[in-house]
Amino acid sequence: MHCASEFALNFMKAPKRRSQCPISSSLEVWGDKWSLLIVRDLMFNKRFTYGDFLKSEEKISTNILAARLLMLEKNDLIEKLEHPDSKAKVLYQLTQKGIDLIPVIVEINLWAEKYFQLTEEKKFLIKEIKLNKEKFISNSINSLLKD
Amino acid sequence: MHCASEFALNFMKAPKRRSQCPISSSLEVWGDKWSLLIVRDLMFNKRFTYGDFLKSEEKISTNILAARLLMLEKNDLIEKLEHPDSKAKVLYQLTQKGIDLIPVIVEINLWAEKYFQLTEEKKFLIKEIKLNKEKFISNSINSLLKD
DNA sequence: GTATTTTACTTGCAAAATGCAAGTGTAAAT
DNA sequence: ATTTACACTTGCATTTTGCAAGTAAAATAC
Known part of the structure; x- marks a missing residue:
């Protein structure tokens, strides 16, 4: 340019x-x-x-x-x-800038899980996050990139 | 009650x-x-x-x-x-509910560091976060509790 | 003890953002 | 050729925001 x-x-x-x-x-x-x-x-x-x-x-x-x-x-x-x-x-x-918000969204999920009543579907997602946060994030990134 | x-x-x-x-x-x-x-x-x-x-x-x-x-x-x-x-x-x-927002705030800092120009003061804070995220979070929690 | 300043708000009003319903234009399907 | 799907736009009432000014209780200065 x-x-x-x-x-x-x-x-x-x-x-x-x-x-x-x-x-x-x-x-x-x-x-x-x-x-x-x-x-x-x-x-x-x-x-x-x-x-x-x-x-x-x-x-x-x-x-x-x-x-x-x-x-x-x-x-x-x-x-x-x-x-x-x-x-x-x-x-x-x-x-990429949007994808980089994944960790922010992940932490919001973890915070909200502690203080709000959520649907079973959302609780399942958060269970996945808690199982292995880093893995969840890298999997999410990959799923967004390979489309 | x-x-x-x-x-x-x-x-x-x-x-x-x-x-x-x-x-x-x-x-x-x-x-x-x-x-x-x-x-x-x-x-x-x-x-x-x-x-x-x-x-x-x-x-x-x-x-x-x-x-x-x-x-x-x-x-x-x-x-x-x-x-x-x-x-x-x-x-x-x-x-406690407010303190639990620390991880969210931390991730916003890390995201912003990648995409905005920040003051030296803020850059220093983020450098501390990147050095050891978990330690930074637990230190922050402790500093808020012991007051 | 009285006057001034500090502190945490509230109030009034103009400007901007939001929410709802309806409308528009192009592409796809029938 | 007509209707439907899709991505918006427009108009308008309601709500939220932003700015300036005001208030009341407590602290400080004199």
Whole structure:
């Protein structure tokens, strides 16, 4: 990439961070009630399309979903691909940056297991995590890469 | 506690969860742009009072801070104590449930380190984490308990 | 003892984000 | 050729946020 345009791009991208704190900066990207649910669906629930995300139990509304997908894409957590089945569909996929959120999602699961009542399905997932956390993470990464 | 009132209390408390998903349930408690910053301050920045939280770099506004403190307290992540120095002050402290968020906060730090430019101070903290994650977590827990 | 300052909030209001229902445009299926 | 599927967009009411100012109790200064 050309230097000037790269600079311009980086310059334009900068969305005036509140601080240079890792927690604060992270929250500015995915610190809302919906973004991590999309990430969760892409990570563990085999949901890859706009329609898939709408089917999730939490019932995100269509405009919020569109806004979040754009936000996550702009921040390089997800990318849009052609769907192999149809040109009418859009395939969303986690980028490396998105995949790297697996350890965060894993720890949230472990925390929540201690303090919330969960479905048997979720409890089973967390049982797998507790059996061997590192293995669970590397398996998850592999399952996302080899698609 | 009496059975009927315990039931009533539990019943009243239940804030209609969107789903029984660990991620969704967690986000309903602390999935906003501010809550984890308060937790961070209590955890690592030696900030324990309302005034302390206001001093943080991200500049939370007073009404939002009050609302978040109430929310975190209602959800048992923090508790209010008498301040040893003065009756005018309130000492906020993480509960066990709040302390249990350390691994989540740690993983957010590690993720952010990979994708954001951080201050030297924060980079130092993350270097400590990477040196020995388990040790860092147990040290952090101990430092919060023995106060 | 009185006045000022500190501390932890609350209140009012404008601006932004959210939630719901309906609509649009392109591609696929019938 | 018509209907359905899919990925959005739009309009509008409600809720949440952000900013500025205010309040009340406790501590400090004089």
